[in-house]
Amino acid sequence: MPSPLQLDESGVLYQCIENSNDAVMLTDVRGNIFYVNKAWIRLFGFAKEEALGKTPRILRSKYQEEDFYKNMWTEILDPQKGFWKGELINRSKDGKEIPMLLTIAPFKDPRGALAGYMGIAIDLTEKKLRELELMRKDRLATIGVLAAGLAHETGTPLGTVRGRAELVLGSLDADSPIREDLKTIIAQVDRLAEITRSLLALAIKSNYDTSGTTFVKEVLDNVYNMIRDKLETRKIAMKMQVSEDTKVTAPSDYLGQVVLNLLTNSLHAIETAIAKGRTDGHTIDVSRKDRETHWEVSVQDTGCGITDKQMHDLFRPFFTTKEVGEGKGLGLAIAHQMIHSWGGSIHVESKVGQGTTVTIVLPKAK
Ligand SMILES: Nc1ncnc2c1ncn2[C@@H]1O[C@H](COP(=O)(O)OP(=O)(O)OP(=O)(O)O)[C@@H](O)[C@H]1O
Ligand SMILES: [Mg+2]
Numbered sequence: 001m002p003s004p005l006q007l008d009e010s011g012v013l014y015q016c017i018e019n020s021n022d023a024v025m026l027t028d029v030r031g032n033i034f035y036v037n038k039a040w041i042r043l044f045g046f047a048k049e050e051a052l053g054k055t056p057r058i059l060r061s062k063y064q065e066e067d068f069y070k071n072m073w074t075e076i077l078d079p080q081k082g083f084w085k086g087e088l089i090n091r092s093k094d095g096k097e098i099p100m101l102l103t104i105a106p107f108k109d110p111r112g113a114l115a116g117y118m119g120i121a122i123d124l125t126e127k128k129l130r131e132l133e134l135m136r137k138d139r140l141a142t143i144g145v146l147a148a149g150l151a152h153e154t155g156t157p158l159g160t161v162r163g164r165a166e167l168v169l170g171s172l173d174a175d176s177p178i179r180e181d182l183k184t185i186i187a188q189v190d191r192l193a194e195i196t197r198s199l200l201a202l203a204i205k206s207n208y209d210t211s212g213t214t215f216v217k218e219v220l221d222n223v224y225n226m227i228r229d230k231l232e233t234r235k236i237a238m239k240m241q242v243s244e245d246t247k248v249t250a251p252s253d254y255l256g257q258v259v260l261n262l263l264t265n266s267l268h269a270i271e272t273a274i275a276k277g278r279t280d281g282h283t284i285d286v287s288r289k290d291r292e293t294h295w296e297v298s299v300q301d302t303g304c305g306i307t308d309k310q311m312h313d314l315f316r317p318f319f320t321t322k323e324v325g326e327g328k329g330l331g332l333a334i335a336h337q338m339i340h341s342w343g344g345s346i347h348v349e350s351k352v353g354q355g356t357t358v359t360i361v362l363p364k365a366k
Contacts, residue, residue, distance in 0.1 A: 007035055023100075023121040026107075029114055031055045043123055045093035056119065059090040061097055076104055076117070087124065099124040136315070140337070143317055147199035154196065162189040198330050199317075212251035213365035216297055217242050219252055220286060223260045227267060234282070236270055241287040246295050248362035250342045255362075258338060261331035262299045262358050268322065269303020269356060276304065278353075291361065294344065298359040305352040314348060335360075 008014055017024050023040035027033050036051050044051075044059060051058070068088070075084045083105035089097050101122040109115040162185075169182040220240055231238055248255070263284065270282045282302045289296040306314065313319040315336045320329030332346075339346050344362040 023123070025051075025056065025119045025121075026116055027056065027119075028116040031117070034116070040121070043092065043098065043121065044090070045096075050093070059092075061089045061091040063089040063097070072104070076106065082106065090121070099128045139317065143199060147196060151196045151200060154192070158189050158192060162186055165189070195328055195330075198328065198334065213247055213249050214252040214255050215244065216246040216248060216255070216288070216295065217244050219256045219259050222256060223263055226260065227263055230267055231284075234267070234270065234274065235280075236267070236282045236284060239283065239285045239287075241285070242297065243288065246288050246297070247365040248295055248342075248344075249365040250339075250344070250362055254338055258335045258360065259299075261335055262360075265331065265358075266299055266301035266303055266356070268327075269301055269305070272304040273302065273353075278302075294361045294363055296359055296361045298357050300355065300357040302355040305354055305356055306348065306350040307352055311348065311350065315346075 018037050020037060021039055023043045024035075024037040025033055025040055026035040033051050033054055033056065036046075036048060040051075041048060046058065072084045072086070075081050083103060085101070085103045087099065087101055089099050090102075091097055101124055102119060104117055104119045106114055106117050165182050165185045169179060169186070172179055172182075217240075220242060224238065224240070266284045270284070273282070283300075284302075285298075285300045287298050287300070289298070310319075310321065315332050316329075317333040318329040319333075320327040322329075336346055339360055339362065342362060344360060346361070347359045348356065349359075350356040
């Protein structure tokens with residue numbers, strides 16, 4: 001039913017609101033939308049005709065519970081307060097989640113009776129991303145101090161343990177039963193040293209070489225050779241659609257480290273899916289897209305997938321779902337850090353029980 005409320009489209013106020021940079025929506029008393037401005041349409045992706053007559057429920061995301069809206073309306077309807085202002089996450093037409101600062105206030109008709117509600121939304125996406133990035137940097141700075149201290153304090157004792165173990169190993173007969181034990185000690189000491197090195201690398205950005213150009217196909221071929229056996233035993237078909245000319249500005253050894261981590265993660269996710277009973281038809285597809293100034297390389301697997309909750313922690317140092325000894329939870333944190341220092345970005349999409357696509361975007365090299 002069309003709203004009885006009339007908009008005076010010739011008025012100055014109408015023009016101001018229509019062209020405002022913040023998204024404005026008007027509803028009648030029953031909550032039916034009868035006006036949205038241009039910024040609203042840009043932000044939420046609905047056409048005007050799709051929005052008019054609907055209620056703001058079309059924007060709801062899974063992040064707010066019913067209680068949240070109840071409290072919101074208590075405040076709006078409270079004559080003492082008479083408005084609501086707060087942050088929430090809404091959804092655009094294509095499902096994108098948009099953090100926003102929203103103000104809702106009632107308005108009256110010329111006779112002074114309640115006529116409807118006005119919502120003004122300010123998009124906080126950029127602000128939230130900046131805050132996240134700051135938090136991440138803060139955390140890394142803390143880790144840097146910790147890692148430097150750790151490297152310093154553990155370096156000498158670890159070196160001593162390793163040295164003594166090697167000495168004893170060298171003095172043993174070839175068939176001594178404790179040779180294997182000593183080798184395990186040496187390997188584990190090396191692992192500890194490797195963890196400390198990774199931590200330092202993560203925290204000290206200048207450790208990363210940001211120069212160099214690399215043919216992605218060459219890196220992929222090398223990494224593929226490293227994991228080929230594992231792929232074959234688990235009957236995983238790997239498809240690589242990355243042509244020889246895909247050249248990016250990133251140093252090849254570090255890019256190799258990033259790609260090895262992505263493929264190892266996919267392999268592990270598929271192993272998890274197999275363990276859960278999804279045994280057949282697993283694939284890892286690596287493909288490339290041309291994005292004018294950048295190459296986009298995606299690794300798509302049919303593994304166990306990532307839950308929404310895990311998705312938030314993915315790039316956090318030490319976040320891992322792997323068994324102790326299997327993963328350090330540093331692979332993606334380091335990848336994120338490196339790729340950004342090369343002027344690129346990394347994105348993850350996933351569906352639990354279906355699979356994951358990790359996309360890295362890197363500047364093209366001449
Ligand atoms: N393709 C994927 N499918 C499912 N889960 C994934 C995938 N890639 C990453 N993850 C999840 O993200 C977590 C973090 O990955 P990340 O590479 O940072 O660390 P890790 O693999 O656990 O350890 P590390 O790489 O340091 O050996 C993994 O433990 C896993 O839970
Ligand atoms: Mg990993």
